[in-house]
Amino acid sequence: MSKRGPLSKIEKFYIENNISSDVNELANDLDRAKSVIKAYVEKNQKKLAKKEPTHIGSQIPSSKGTTIMTENGSTLSDDFRQKSKQLGKRSECTTSTRG
DSSP states (O other): OEEESSHHHHHHHHHTEEEEEEEHHHHHHHHHOHHHHHHHHHTTTTHHHOOOOOOOOSSOOETTTTEEOOOOHHHHHHHHHHHHHHHHGGGGGGOOSSS
């Protein structure tokens, strides 16, 4: 038996962040009717399509000569730094120009 009534904020958040999933899968995960999920997706199609990934530069406010590091911006830059270290230079791809 699926839930009844309007979608909660948590359910809406789940749908918005898993929009690439199938409606059947979302309905099973949330224990809701497929028609309710489908209606929410269709009603909020424009809102859901506009979601873009967060960029580090947008999380660090700056103006003439000053930059303020926020907690969110710091976390994003730390994660980016760790990912770039993991990619790093590969010894099998590095060549020496001098013998």
